[in-house]
Amino acid sequence: MGKEVAIIGGGVAGLEAANQLATLGYNVIIFEKKGQPGGHAAQWDRLFPNRRHTSEVINSLKSRLNGNPSIMLSTAISAVTKSGNRFVLATKSKNFEADAILLATGFELFPAEKKEEYGYGIYENVITSAELEEMFAKHGKPVMKNGSTPKKIAFIHCVGSRDEKVNKPYCSKVCCVTAVKQAIEVKESIPEAEVFSLYMDLRMFGPGYEDLYKEAQQIGINFIRGRLSEASELDGGRVQIKTEDTLSSRPLKMSVDMVVLMVGMSPALGTIELISGLGLKPNKDGFVAVADYHLNPIGTGVEGVFVAGACSGPSNITDSVNAARSAAIEIHKYLSK
Amino acid sequence: MVDFGYAPLEIKIHDLDKANLTLGEWIAERDETFKHCIACGCCTATCTAGKFTTFSFREMCHSIRRGELMEAITESEKCMLCGKCILACPRNVNTRNIVKLVRKANQNFRV
Numbered sequence: 355m356g357k358e359v360a361i362i363g364g365g366v367a368g369l370e371a372a373n374q375l376a377t378l379g380y381n382v383i384i385f386e387k388k389g390q391p392g393g394h395a396a397q398w399d400r401l402f403p404n405r406r407h408t409s410e411v412i413n414s415l416k417s418r419l420n421g422n423p424s425i426m427l428s429t430a431i432s433a434v435t436k437s438g439n440r441f442v443l444a445t446k447s448k449n450f451e452a453d454a455i456l457l458a459t460g461f462e463l464f465p466a467e468k469k470e471e472y473g474y475g476i477y478e479n480v481i482t483s484a485e486l487e488e489m490f491a492k493h494g495k496p497v498m499k500n501g502s503t504p505k506k507i508a509f510i511h512c513v514g515s516r517d518e519k520v521n522k523p524y525c526s527k528v529c530c531v532t533a534v535k536q537a538i539e540v541k542e543s544i545p546e547a548e549v550f551s552l553y554m555d556l557r558m559f560g561p562g563y564e565d566l567y568k569e570a571q572q573i574g575i576n577f578i579r580g581r582l583s584e585a586s587e588l589d590g591g592r593v594q595i596k597t598e599d600t601l602s603s604r605p606l607k608m609s610v611d612m613v614v615l616m617v618g619m620s621p622a623l624g625t626i627e628l629i630s631g632l633g634l635k636p637n638k639d640g641f642v643a644v645a646d647y648h649l650n651p652i653g654t655g656v657e658g659v660f661v662a663g664a665c666s667g668p669s670n671i672t673d674s675v676n677a678a679r680s681a682a683i684e685i686h687k688y689l690s691k
Numbered sequence: 692m693v694d695f696g697y698a699p700l701e702i703k704i705h706d707l708d709k710a711n712l713t714l715g716e717w718i719a720e721r722d723e724t725f726k727h728c729i730a731c732g733c734c735t736a737t738c739t740a741g742k743f744t745t746f747s748f749r750e751m752c753h754s755i756r757r758g759e760l761m762e763a764i765t766e767s768e769k770c771m772l773c774g775k776c777i778l779a780c781p782r783n784v785n786t787r788n789i790v791k792l793v794r795k796a797n798q799n800f801r802v
Contacts, residue, residue: 471779516729517781554731583736583779598732598741603750605741 356381357689360443360452361423362431362628365393367663367674367681368458369415372423374682380689382423383450385443387430391416393460395671399490402528402535402670403562411671430624433631441658454658454685457629457642458678461619461664464514464522471584472513472615479504479591480613482513483529486536495543496612499591504611507540508550508595509533510582515618516554524639526618527668530557533616534566537575550576550610552597560670580606585613619668632656642666652681660685710758718755718792725789727782728752734776734786744769748776748786751793760796767793 359375361368364386372382390396392412401408419425426445433444434455443450466474466482473480478499481489489496498504511533515526530553537549551570556577558564571577580597588594592609599606621640629635629642634654637643642661645653652660662677663669669677719725734748735741746769754763767790776786 512731512781518783519778519781554729579732580736581731581733581781583733596736598735598747598749600730600732600735600749603735603745603747605736605738605747 357453358383358451359454359456359685359689360385360441360450361456361458362434362443363393363458363460363622363663363665364388364391364425364427365458365460365663365674366395366411366415366671367460367665367669367678368393368456369419369423370675370678371456371458371662371681371685372425373415373418374679375685376418376423378682378686380685383452384419384423384425385429385431385445385450386425386427389428391419391425391427394463394484397484397487399487400535400539402531403560403566405535405539431628434628435631436656436658439658453689454660456681456685457625457654457659457661457665458663459622459625459628459665461668462622464520464526464617464620466513466615466617468520469513469517469615472510472582472613473585473587473593474615477585477587477591477593477613479593479611480585480615482615482617483509483532483536484617486540486614490536490539490543496540496614498611503544504547505544506548506550506610507537507612507614508552508608508610509537509614509616510595511551511553511616512581513615513617514620515616522618522620522639524668525557527557527559528670529616529618530555531560531563531566533614534558534563534570534575536614538566538570538573541573541575548576549574550578550608552578552580552582552595554579554581560672578606619664622665625665629654629659632659634659637667639667650684652677652684658688660688705757707758711760712756712758714758714760714763714793714796715755717796718789721792722785722788724782724784725752727784729782731781733779733781734784737775737779739773739775740769740771746770748790752789755793763793764797767797 358381361384364384398408594609660681662681663674740746751766770790
């Protein structure tokens with residue numbers, strides 16, 4: 355066949371689609387703006403629901419990057435244009451051509467400093483869920499700014515999700531179960547620690563998620579039904595947090611050693627600019643709009659341009675792998691016409 | 692009659708067949724953000740009045756949804772109308788206006 359497919363983004367969706375398309379006989383090239391493949395997952399220590407090491411998944415996905423598919427690292431695509439049935443992808447140094455495009459540009463973590471009342475970037479022991487993963491990878495447990503081990507930790511759900519004040523009205527889907535996973539990991543790494551989870555709803559929709567929630571209850575994670583209103587710093591770097599305990603209908607305050615903000619998924623920076631050259635528009639949440647949410651969730655409004663993974667909305671790894679495989683089939687159908 | 696000290700027990704169950712839900716409808720007609728609450732409690736957490744009284748905006752709205760109109764109206768009197776809760780609400784509920792509507796209902800609306 356010898357037709358060429360360009361994949362923009364070398365995260366989970368991009369890698370999986372590349373592997374499938376190469377198996378189908380296409381010449382596949384991935385453009386990855388970062389210096390390594392794997393996307394956000396490459397920075398993640400362990401995965402829900404079974405706490406498997408993320409590196410297992412990423413290593414498997416990238417094990418075939420030895421010719422076809424090929425990957426160009428540290429290569430950002432600045433523009434994509436269509437001319438006839440071919441696409442031209444511009445990078446800083448040169449242009450590339452392809453017969454089909456897969457958008458797999460993923461997401462950005464919500465910038466937690468935009469929720470200023472939570473004190474991220476201001477109070478030293480307010481961290482994000484992504485930073486906690488880095489701590490797990492590096493130290494095997496959370497560590498306070500002064501190097502000591504926190505004894506009381508609170509997880510704050512829905513930071514940059516379900517919040518119209520920061521223009522993120524949607525649910526990011528993966529943070530509930532991530533918080534429960536991380537709470538268990540904190541408790542396992544620091545058995546004497548008190549761990550709290552401030553939630554509004556616990557959206558445990560996937561296989562094994564509810565079991566994980568039950569496990570968290572069994573090992574003594576304290577669940578408080580209320581959204582954080584504000585945090586303030588106390589002497590010694592401790593943090594006071596305030597919420598309503600909505601189950602007893604009373605305001606509640608507590609001081610903790612560390613606050614973990616469960617940052618949501620925001621649209622990837624630059625993706626909308628990239629697709630606007632093709633005449634594509636974002637959906638109302640700022641992600642890439644798909645052709646038909648039910649019947650064609652990997653198609654776009656332009657023939658030959660497909661989308662997979664979190665660039666069209668919050669996704670977990672399973673969603674991204676499934677979407678990538680669907681995209682490979684759709685691209686195969688398109689290029690076999 | 693001799694008072695034996697017995698009285699029928701007050702029934703505490705929410706009976707939605709009999710509940711008067713008209714106040715909620717009346718408020719929503721005037722401010723549709725009343726419908727947008729997801730009961731997260733941010734308003735109550737940030738509320739100064741709620742520190743010293745039983746006032747909870749979230750609970751007041753819930754009382755209205757369950758037809759407990761007198762409770763809601765009584766509670767609405769405790770609000771200082773400072774508006775901090777408007778800043779905290781993730782669903783942009785116009786909290787202060789809703790408190791004012793509940794108070795207005797007490798004056799103008801047969802409940």
